[in-house]
Each structure stands twice: as C-alpha cells, then as structure tokens.
Amino acid sequence: MDIQLVLYKLILCVAILLLSLMIAMYATLAERKVAGFFQDRLGPNRAGIFGLLQPVADGMKLFFKEEFMPANADKVLYILGPSLTMLVALLTSAVIPWGGTLNIGGTEFALQVADVNVGVLYVFAIVSIGVYGIMIGGWASNNKYALMGSVRAASQMISYELAMSMSIVAIVMTTGSLSLNEIVAQQHGMHWNVFTQPIGFVVFLICAFAECNRAPFDLPECDSELIGGYHTEYSSMKLGFYLFSEYINMFISSAMISSLFFGGYDFPFMNDLGLSHNMVTILGTAALFVKITFFGFVFMWVRWTLPRFRYDQLMRFGWKGLMPWAIVNMVLTGFIHLLFKK
C-alpha cells in the first residue's frame, strides 16, 4: 500500500515538474504573442502554426550558445546562482493543491504533492530563498550592473514580502489554518476569499508582481538602465534558467493567487451538476488552470500597460503604501472576525 502511495507521489511530482517547465516554455511564447496583440502586431508566427514551435527554437538556440564565464567570476557561485533560482521556483509547486481527490480503484489520491499543515509558511520560506539565487548570481558575475541589479532585487523582494505576508495573515485569521488545502477547501461553494478580502487581494496581487520582478516592478532587470540587471553576464542555458524561472514564478504566483483568493479548484455549481467524483476533480483542475491562465494574462497585461517605477518610488510605495494597507486590512479582519464570527 505504501509503495503504491510513493509511486503515485513520484508520478505526480514528475507530472507537475514537466507541466511547470512546459507552461514556462509556452509562457514565453504567450508573452510575446500577448505583447504583439497589445501593440497591434501579430507576434511570432513563423515557427509552426501560430508560432507554436517558437519556444522549441528559442530553447535550442540557448543550448547551442557559447557558455561564457567572466574571468574574475566566482566559479562555484556563478553556477549556483541560476541553479538555486530554478530549484526554488520549482519547489513551491509542491504544496499547491492542483485539484480535489482522484478515486482510483477504491483509494483516494489527493492531487497535491505534500499537504503540509504549514503550507503558507512553506511557500513564504521558499520564496524568500528565491532572492539568494538572484543575489548570488549578481555578486558572482563581478559586474557593476549585475551587482546593482541584485542589490535592487534583494531590497525590493524583502520590502514587498512583508506586505505580502501581512495580506495573507488576514486570510489565515479567517480560515484558522496554515494549510493551503484547508484554505482552498473552506472556499468551496463560491465563498471565495476575494469577496471577503478585497484589500488583501489587491495588496497580494501588487506584491506578487514585485516578487516576480515583473513590470512595473522589474527594476532588478531594468534593461534601459542596467543592461540586463543581475543576469547581465549570463549566457547560454544559465541565462535560460534565469528567464525560465521568472516564468515558473509567474505560473506559481498565479496558482497561489487562484488558490488563496479565487477558490483554487472550486468552480460554480460544483456539486450540483450530478457528475461523478473523478469528473468533478478533473473539471476542478481545469477550472484552476483557467484561473491561472487568466492571472498569467493579467501579469502580461499589466506589463504592457504600466511604466517602470523609479527606485525611490518603488520603496516608498512598498513601505508607505502597501504596508499600512496590509496592516489596516489585518486589523479590520481581526475586529470583524472577533465581533461576528465567534
């Protein structure tokens, strides 16, 4: 019985890993397509129909590019940087509930790699390691632009993590659990957190943009000022890892937003359709991916709408704008919870 479970978890792990990589791959194409449409262009459409083979071509190109290492770079750290970023980006997906339970041969299998009872804490722990990958890469490059980019990344991520965690605290207060599975389960039947926590949602969304280093918070990369930011000196597949992990982070962030605020795999009339248990689970997973796709689109949408912040504006917005709102939201939630719920 145990072997069966281990086998199942292993399959799930590999499936999620491959899925994350595939999605990141096609997110690069989606980004370029969406960018094209936003600018009244078509985007890449030469490699395969609708440019579907474009990510393959890009990946091939990255593999065949020269592997360059700056002369005075710290060799170990230089390689550790992108590896760590990639690892951390992939680790988060372990606690996200991708769906309900599948009933295979009388045994219930949860579509979640690990139902950690401190799932939210786990996510934040992993996300805060993410900054090390960027820091190490920028430091090891021995390049002023890379260092500037990584310093910016570090201070930005630390500042926005605070507001982000505080917006989650409000959810944890209402749910009474740190387990992501429990948080999603309590939102069943359209009791989505976004309706009860609108301020928390907005704060979390903005912080998610900042955590992913996406526009308008893309100061660590900041092509026009810092060439490429922390990955200026990287080439070939090491650069590919950095770019790839950005898209994986985007995917995971979208999944987190969907799980925390939009009911995860919950969809309207979930239990009234009279479908079999497995069917509902599969539809739920599909619903989750629809939500993830939508938020992925929002990420790109915002990128092609808003200009980049100036650095002092970014810090002021993080500390003086989002932090107070997160605290207000937390206090308000506490009061309401105390007065009406118990």
Added chain:
Amino acid sequence: MNQDSTKISLTNRSKVVSNKKMTLMERFYLPAVLKGMSITLSHFFKREVTIQYPEVKRPFSDIYRGMHVLKLDDEGRERCTACGLCALSCPAEAITMIAAERKEDEKDLYREEKYASKYEINMLRCIFCGDCESACPKEAIFLTNRIVPSQYKRTDFIYGKDVLVEKKNARVDVSKRQTPEVLTFKQDKSKSHNK
C-alpha cells in the same frame, strides 16, 4: 488656459501641465491604472496592422524607386550606349561600366555602335534616388517597383547585366513612369541637365 497669450496649437490636443495637489481618489492610482489597462485591452482586440511580407505585399506606388532595369527597345536591342551619364550623375557612385564597340554581327543585340560590355550597379551603395533614370538620354535605365532581395554575401549585391537587362520574353513595364510630361522634361534644353 490663458486666453490673452496667442498660442498656436496644431492638434488642439495639448494639455496645460499643472502641479496641483492630487485628490485622495487620484492618489489611490488604482482607477487610473484600471483606465490604462482598459485602453491597452481595447488595443488587444484591434485589427493587427502587420503585413505578412513574403506572402502578402503592400501595394507600391507606380513610380516607386526600386531595383533598376536596363530596357531593350521594341526590336529587343539594348538601348544603353555606355555614355556614362548615369554613372556621372550617381551621387553614391554605385554604377560602373565598360564600353565596347559593336561588331557587324551584333546589330540585332545593340541598338547603336557603342554598348556597355559590362554594366554593374552596387545595390549596397545605391540610394535609389533615380538620378540615373533622369540623366539617361537613351531611355535605357529605369527604376522599377521591384525590391532588391536580401543576400548573404556583399558581393552578391553587385548586380551585373545578367540581372539588370530585361529579358526579351519578360518585359518590365515602365510606361507609368515614362509619361509625356517626363519625356518633354527630358527634352527641355533650358534645364541644366540637358545642356
């Protein structure tokens, strides 16, 4: 706006910049952000302006100045007499030629006693100004609405007579650019280029 000062506005869309304190609603930024996002979204659904080039070509003007052609006359003889006026008029010095004397048995190939045995245009130097066309006294060289294709080597951009001279069975129509007005202009002795 100050009505006394006479400001000229070309588009009537200019706005006077002010440094007034923002209201509380404006300082939230979110309404403005949402407004911006609705503008970008409206572009998402707009028709794309892209022209899929090799498959679809945009219409050119009749007098577009593209790749040159060396014309043959009605009997299929080369009109060029290698006078060198095109090379002289070329501001980019893209044209070179070597003149030769026509043999007795070449009367059906070249119209006059002198012809260009070698005629080359370097398409990387050419700026497609059309001066060679207006300088030519024999109506031999014209620019056409064809595009010079891209090449991998620089030497491939030097076009010789094999490419430039029009084929007998595939004539290039230049009647649109050879209007009566153009012809009388070329004959006008008062213009400096015809002296």
